[in-house]
Amino acid sequence: MKNNKKAVVLLSGGIDSTTALYIAGEMGFDLYALSFYYGQRHKIELQAAGKIASRYGVLQHITIDIDLRLFGNSALTDNIAVPKGRNIAEMAGEIPVTYVPARNTIFLSFALAWAEVLESNDIFIGVNALDYSGYPDCRPEYITAYENLANLATKAAVEGRQKIKIHTPLIELSKAQIIQRGQELGVDFLLTHSCYDPAENGAACGKCDSCLLRMKGFKEAGIPDPTVYKVS
């Protein structure tokens, strides 16, 4: 059932943001998806976002090109090696080298700008405080601080026409629970992409933190993993 309101959804093309998109859709929002090219070493993630947006009837999908490589200092934008074959315990409680400085802060700022232009009050972000406990900008207190900022930042807010809510429907879910929720909503996981270090043809490496969390999530959810992994 449509609610006649617009939502801006941050869409990376992974399982989390795709499930967040479907949740926004199920809540009845008209969907506006926002992706970023930020000097990642592969564009496969963005192709995934495009296919998902198209499949799910997103009204407009904008990809913004921002060159975070200028600042350096992250495995996802520089040439630091992506860690492989770690166990989940090794990932927990530390901030991974794949951390990109202030990434969600930058992404939410663009989402806020677009929300103001669209006269939308609703921004969706698929952050998750459990599986990514190491990322400071995935925590509930961070999101609350951003919402507080957003409601002081825009002309529409100051004029009383806008009250931004940042929706984080996945923030307390495990990867397995996110996959279960996505499955219920009809997400085609084959279209989603998680791997930090895919092959040329898009096959996932099966060894980076993101692949390992994804595989574990499908296993725990009891749902077959449709991902194509590289044979090595």
Add this chain to the structure above:
Amino acid sequence: MKNNKKAVVLLSGGIDSTTALYIAGEMGFDLYALSFYYGQRHKIELQAAGKIASRYGVLQHITIDIDLRLFGNSALTDNIAVPKGRNIAEMAGEIPVTYVPARNTIFLSFALAWAEVLESNDIFIGVNALDYSGYPDCRPEYITAYENLANLATKAAVEGRQKIKIHTPLIELSKAQIIQRGQELGVDFLLTHSCYDPAENGAACGKCDSCLLRMKGFKEAGIPDPTVYKVS
């Protein structure tokens, strides 16, 4: 006297940000200047920023290209006419059509990312609550909210290595006071650019809000205005 700390300074090439840069320099910071190309209708402002950074011994000057035109809805990025010949009373208390959605929020987000990489705690922004009372993202309460967010957002902050301060040395100054302060610090105002609608050769229109505030500022400061205005 150098304080052996780094500061990220948002530098547009106008009087305000240039004076903020000089204030940061006088406080002893090593200077890192950040400018944005965001689909303004002219690049003269950015050329001004480059000359100022070079003249003042900025260690690194990065210009980031972000295409806010994708979102539309502002005179500075779209083809809406820039208002001309208004009196100061007409400008006061309203949010001008030259407002760019969430602009300072986006700019500060990139500054935060760079500050984290540089291991800097100090960001300077030349916002001014008096002459631009209409801009929500120039108000002290907005800056306080941003600082609060920043200190929840970065890995360095969470690990206790970073405590961001957003310096707003001009926030309570009038344009005339800013010009006086800049003059004391040796700012070459001929290098700065304010006009929203300059001629091809860079001459200022002398009629847009920004030109009118600039002219009034020099007059009230009792300092000769070196700006080249278009003859019409």
